[in-house]
Amino acid sequence: MTIRSEPVIHTAASPAPDPVLRAEQRPGPSRTRRLLRTVGPALLVVLLLLVAWQVAVQLTGVRPQILPSPVRVVQQGWLSRDDLTRHGLSTLGVTLIGFAVSLVVSWAVAMTVDFVPWLHRALVPLLVGSQTLPIIAIAPLMIIWFGFGLLPKVLVIVLATFFPVAIGLIEGFANADRETGRLLASMGASRWQQFRYLRLPGALPRFFTALRIGITYAVVAAIFAEYVGATSGLGIYMSMQKNSFRTDLVLAAVFVTAALSIALFLLTYVVERLVCPWHKRSIDAGAGPRDV
């Protein structure tokens, strides 16, 4: 598969009927205005909620150990910024390592299942089963079995994220257009060539959807694994602060977690744009996401 992103050459072919209007030629709102329109409503809602929270805390005079105001959370969080950064980076590292392992495993399983049909029937129920495991019960066992190091956290993340990614890939591969498969077969394509030219690129949009779900699960799973037992990370930080009734710092760590998840979530769009340059251009050109 080739990935190129040079712009289209805008020369009209002489004998051709007019091509569809290019996205770049269409009048539309500027980039910043479009961005504002996309994220504006979400920001507004968050802002309103924070204001309501602040007002409620001030009006009721509730003790900060029970519910600190958002301003206090930010103030105290800022004072503990060194701790939050250190633990945040630790969580980020664990998340990325765990998710990377999960991706490797899910690609390996999905490809195996695609090439060996009977394994599909053998393994998919197992995958579904893995998703029904109560992580809340498994995570402490992982600590007992594997200690406080990286391994149990990676395992918890893999357990939590493997399923959506693997299923997304398996279904993506399996939904490859049959007619295109026949076309490739008529060209003499081997099974591997069919995978490489058709099933793999065709599965990418689904994969990225699954990736977005998976990466948010991964952060939650990392925090959870750390919460149960770790030497560093936002999870163990929250656990310690809770035990010393520093609700404000627990919430500050929650904010950091949310920011981390959102950043990783948005990152998947950047990666998708780089890997699937056709996707956006196809949508811009007025075609809906089409089956391939």
Add this chain to the structure above:
Amino acid sequence: MSDDYLRLRGVSKTFGTPTGPLPVLDGIDTTIGRGEFIAVIGPSGCGKSTLFNVLTGLAAPDGGGRVELAGADISGTVGHCAYMPQRDLLMPWRTILDNTVLGLDVQGVPRTDARRRAAALFAQFGLDGFENAYPAELSGGMRQRAALLRTVVQDKEIVALDEPFGALDSLTRTDLQAWLQGVWQQHDWTVLMITHDIREAIYLADRVLVLSPRPARIVRDLAVPLPRPRDLGLLTAPEFVALEAQLLELLHTPAPGGLG
């Protein structure tokens, strides 16, 4: 023009279905000369697509039937026939140039070679300047031409077109028919084209094979002795209309022994 370049000998095909055997092709016999343009026309569901599957080697004819190319038995082997399906099936993730070299990629032709071969045809196919566009950025007619380019650039002995213009609006279709006739005359492609369109069949083909309702047999092998190049004015010429009337009659009266 040797008269027996491609030969179908007693090609039959019966599928097993839960409700019993379903005969689809019933002894198709014909010979096709090198460089001939053959249109295959028949009622819908008559087994044209199965015939094409046999031709492309995706399906083997039932015992006794053979597909021969220049005297050699090619039944059930792929690689002799470049096939263009009804839908353009351009891959949305490949640029137009990359789409057109798909068959060459499969054959293992080196990339630069393949791209040079395909790029050389872009002007003639009216795709000049769209090498790096994605399929979704092209009009239907252009996509269909790109699909045809992908087919012929494979340089196979036979070009099989399955209703290549069926999904286009009638103006674009007429344009493309005229254009296809032009490029066909410049190359020596041996073409088999499935169509539902009687006019398209007469306008483009040297011979029209008329199939019966399922199980398909050839009920008429109609030569189209109209001079080339044919222009669109021919569509109203008396000899054209006479052929059209013959085909209409054949296709709309139940063939003896057919399902009617």
